Amino acid sequence: MSTPDELERQFTLLTAVARYDALRARDALASPVDEDSPPDAGAEPLTRGEALELLALGEVIARKAGYGRQLSVRSARGAGASWSQIGAALGTSKQAAWEAHSRWIDEQAEPQRDGHWGWDETDTAAARALAGQPEGEDTE
Numbered sequence: 260m261s262t263p264d265e266l267e268r269q270f271t272l273l274t275a276v277a278r279y280d281a282l283r284a285r286d287a288l289a290s291p292v293d294e295d296s297p298p299d300a301g302a303e304p305l306t307r308g309e310a311l312e313l314l315a316l317g318e319v320i321a322r323k324a325g326y327g328r329q330l331s332v333r334s335a336r337g338a339g340a341s342w343s344q345i346g347a348a349l350g351t352s353k354q355a356a357w358e359a360h361s362r363w364i365d366e367q368a369e370p371q372r373d374g375h376w377g378w379d380e381t382d383t384a385a386a387r388a389l390a391g392q393p394e395g396e397d398t399e
Contacts, residue, residue: 271323282309283313289302290304329359342357353393
């Protein structure tokens, strides 16, 4: 069985989406598995392993997209965007956007596993300074 942690190392966001899309399309086109349907009426149903891979790929895509989102938030802050503007772009409040980004910074500051290193104190401090606080911003 493939786990999200295993697949995350194997796939980029683009290749994970492509594999997910191929499995999902096949699953959608597959004939229902029942005794009344004629053989070969549709696409071949997913195997158990493929169905579990489809689930795991969904998690991989969510993780990779979430990481990319926070990198984009950091870029937006670096370009001068306010938390109100970032919240609007994400369809949320400035406070919720800031809190999600702050949690992400906290995660990056922790020692990572699987060969990834966490941020050092200098990187973490720079990220926190760039993030700032959402209070008192203008809402242009």
